[in-house]
Amino acid sequence: MMILRSSSTSPFVRKVIIAAKLLGLFDQISLQEAKLIDPTDSLSQQNPLGKIPALILDGGEVVFDSSVIVDTLDQMAGGGKLIPADPARRRQVLTLQALCDGMLDASVLLVAEQRFRLEAQRSAKWVAHQTAKVDRAFGALEAMVPQLQGEPDVGQIALACALSYRDLRFPDQDWRANYPQLGLWLVAFEKAVPAFAETAFKQ
Structure with a gap:
């Protein structure tokens, strides 16, 4: 199960979630709320910039920011779906x-x-x-x-x-x-x- 470090008021997180839903991948993602100004939150170790969204893949690789995450999800779904191939x-x-x-x-x-x-x-x-x-x-x-x-x-x-x-x-x-x-x-x-x-x- 992939993990998406997220916030319910982040437009960038929302973009990723919409993309995941449209690509049929949302059921493979677990949302994990991030505490952005808490230095003890593991987000700063997952993304050195301490920013959301950050997607933790099944193998532990961390992908950020939202544009890279959507591209990654699009490729997982076969490519050329949300990001045209032309x-x-x-x-x-x-x-x-x-x-x-x-x-x-x-x-x-x-x-x-x-x-x-x-x-x-x-x-x-x-x-x-x-x-x-x-x-x-x-x-x-x-x-x-x-x-x-x-x-x-x-x-x-x-x-x-x-x-x-x-x-x-x-x-x-x-x-x-x-x-x-x-x-x-x-x-x-x-x-x-x-x-x-x-x-x-x-x-």
């Missing part, structure tokens, strides 16, 4: 994933700025820098909303996780008002991919 299409899908993951990285940093720094210590310049990344990503994604045809690819899964994380952590920011096509796309994705609702964030 080189041009593969580049498009992986670039979309990278854009959405980068948007998430900036969002997580904004959450950390509020959570771990006193208000007087927060950097307005840093917040503006990360917010600009998110805004540019939203604009680019609105202009290139992917088509839902058949099973989703990893880029689409990453996009759904990124948009829903914004809802979770920034509920007062109505991104749908400025990016209506993305809003419609997320509704369609949730209807088409039951695993998305099954993996809803839990606080």
Whole structure:
């Protein structure tokens, strides 16, 4: 049984779990919650970066980060399922994933700025820098909303996780008002991919 070091509010973990469900591999994975700021948690030995998700394979090998884990799972399922085999299409899908993951990285940093720094210590310049990344990503994604045809690819899964994380952590920011096509796309994705609702964030 593989072990996935996880958190119920991590969008990167959610991406991996959705992928595992779509690939028919989820029943081979045991979820193990990680205590990210606890130095005694074994996560820091499994992944020197102390980050989730980290997938421990049956033989003990540890795979991280989420993009590498999804690629590993896709290969286990035969390949070419969530990550296309065609080189041009593969580049498009992986670039979309990278854009959405980068948007998430900036969002997580904004959450950390509020959570771990006193208000007087927060950097307005840093917040503006990360917010600009998110805004540019939203604009680019609105202009290139992917088509839902058949099973989703990893880029689409990453996009759904990124948009829903914004809802979770920034509920007062109505991104749908400025990016209506993305809003419609997320509704369609949730209807088409039951695993998305099954993996809803839990606080």
